[in-house]
Amino acid sequence: MIRVGVIGYGYWGPNLVRNFAEAKESEITCIADLRPERRALAATRYRGVETTEDAQALIQDPNIDAVVIATPVSGHYPLALAALQAGKHVLVEKPLTSTAEQAARLIEEAARRRLTLMVDHTFVYTGAVRKIREEVQSGALGNIYYYDSVRVNLGLFQHDVNVLWDLAAHDLSIMDYVLPYQPCAVSATGISHVPNEPENVAYLTLFFDANIIGHIHVNWLAPVKVRRTLIGGARKMIVYDDLEPSEKIKIYDKGITVTNTPEHVYEMLIRYRTGDMNAPQLETTEALQAEAHHFLRCIAGEETPVSGGESGLQVVSLLEAASYSLKQRGRPVEIKSIVAAA
Numbered sequence: 001m002i003r004v005g006v007i008g009y010g011y012w013g014p015n016l017v018r019n020f021a022e023a024k025e026s027e028i029t030c031i032a033d034l035r036p037e038r039r040a041l042a043a044t045r046y047r048g049v050e051t052t053e054d055a056q057a058l059i060q061d062p063n064i065d066a067v068v069i070a071t072p073v074s075g076h077y078p079l080a081l082a083a084l085q086a087g088k089h090v091l092v093e094k095p096l097t098s099t100a101e102q103a104a105r106l107i108e109e110a111a112r113r114r115l116t117l118m119v120d121h122t123f124v125y126t127g128a129v130r131k132i133r134e135e136v137q138s139g140a141l142g143n144i145y146y147y148d149s150v151r152v153n154l155g156l157f158q159h160d161v162n163v164l165w166d167l168a169a170h171d172l173s174i175m176d177y178v179l180p181y182q183p184c185a186v187s188a189t190g191i192s193h194v195p196n197e198p199e200n201v202a203y204l205t206l207f208f209d210a211n212i213i214g215h216i217h218v219n220w221l222a223p224v225k226v227r228r229t230l231i232g233g234a235r236k237m238i239v240y241d242d243l244e245p246s247e248k249i250k251i252y253d254k255g256i257t258v259t260n261t262p263e264h265v266y267e268m269l270i271r272y273r274t275g276d277m278n279a280p281q282l283e284t285t286e287a288l289q290a291e292a293h294h295f296l297r298c299i300a301g302e303e304t305p306v307s308g309g310e311s312g313l314q315v316v317s318l319l320e321a322a323s324y325s326l327k328q329r330g331r332p333v334e335i336k337s338i339v340a341a342a
Contacts, residue, residue: 002026002296005058005088007079008070009033009042011156012093016068016120019292021046026066026296032058059083066116066299069093072160077102080117084109089116089299095169095319096312103316107309116298118291118305119312121173125290127283128248132231132238133178135251141233142255147175147206147214149229152222162198164188164322167218171229172315173307178231181210182314182335188322189330193221204322207332247279 004020006013009031021028030050031042039051052058059067059082067083069076070093077097083090084106096119097103110117123129135141149171158166176182183206190202200221206214227242232255239250253275297303305311321333 002299003029003063003065004068005030005032005061005064005066006068006070007032007055007058008075008093009038010035010070012120013070014042014045015288016070016091016093016292017042017046019286019288020068022289023292023296025293025300029064030058030061055079056082059086059088064088066091066295070120073098073165074160077106080106081109084113084115084117087113087115089295091118091120091295092312093120094122094173094312095119095165095316096309097316100313100317100320103309103313107313110309116295116305117309117312118295118298119307119309119315120291121170121177121307121311121315122287122291123170123174123242124177124307124311125287125294126242127285128240128242129174129177131249131280131282132174132240135236135238136178136180136231136233140236140251141231141238142235143233144179144181144210144212145232145234146212147179147229147231149174149215150217150226152217152219153225154222155220157194157197157200157220159197162190162192162202162323162326163200163218163220164190164202164204164326165319167220168202168204168216168322169315169319171216171218172318173311174229175206175214176311176314177306179212181208181212183207183214183318184209185332185334186318186321186325187330187332188325190326199326202322202326206318248282249280251278251280253277 004026006017020026028049032052032055033039034053043051066089068091069079076092080090080092151167185207187205190199192199201219204216229240231238237252255273257271259269298305325333
């Protein structure tokens with residue numbers, strides 16, 4: 001039985017606590033939160049579980065094997081580093097850290113102590129995203145042309161990070177998981193409509209060495225909630241709508257064929273191909289449940305982290321580069337320079 005302590009019982013913490021409490025391989029030993037009303041709520045829901053306002057006391061508790069961190073981003077690095085140094089396995093809510101340098105330091109510490117370090121990239125544990133990865137890896141889509149995503153809603157406004165760090169982190173983790181290529185540069189633009197608060201609307205373009213382009217639109221100020229991604233390939237194309245109750249993925253046998261005719265060497269002929277649409281059956285296991293079980297199996301040495309520290313570093317590197325670009329009104333920023341600096 002792996003004994004788990006959770007730091008942070010605000011918006012996302014309760015979901016993490018519930019899944020580790022329900023897992024047969026683990027038990028919740030302690031929940032830490034600075035706010036007395038949140039500690040009281042946790043104590044009511046999980047009777048017998050200790051609650052505390054002192055996160056460091058939880059980290060140093062010898063009865064705890066693993067620490068799950070669900071705090072504002074600024075607290076991720078110091079808490080995760082302290083937990084690793086105390087010999088605890090660590091799962092951190094996304095994004096892993098505030099900088100690539102911090103993420104690299106956590107990876108180094110976890111490797112040196114032979115501890116499991118994972119980041120809560122929830123979507124890579126969904127049946128939908130796993131199916132997309134399977135389709136891409138099988139070659140069913142052919143050469144990938146583009147990744148285009150919209151993730152908008154009204155709120156929740158964050159005070160410590162902008163909308164890219166909050167929402168685009170999801171899409172970047174999905175891209176990192178499903179595509180066999182890594183971006184080489186990014187360009188970001190955005191704006192804040194609330195004085196002295198982070199950007200609430202942003203557009204992120206990702207450039208690749210291969211003939212691919214990525215684009216992510218995120219917005220806290222939209223009248224409707226949209227979670228839709230298009231992945232275009234030479235053979236097939238995917239529409240992924242996370243808000244669809246049943247057919248979250250639709251695979252279209254559509255595309256174009258470009259040929260040069262011998263008699264018209266300077267003319268290219270574009271033919272349009274329209275075939276069937278397929279909505280594959282997907283796994284229905286809750287993503288957080290799958291992630292919690294995976295984390296526990298990684299601790300037991302049975303599996304290798306899908307969303308390990310390296311995945312967290314990749315996403316943070318892209319977000320950090322995007323932040324630099326944002327400050328310079330969209331000037332492209334090379335990723336290699338950011339990662340090298342870390």
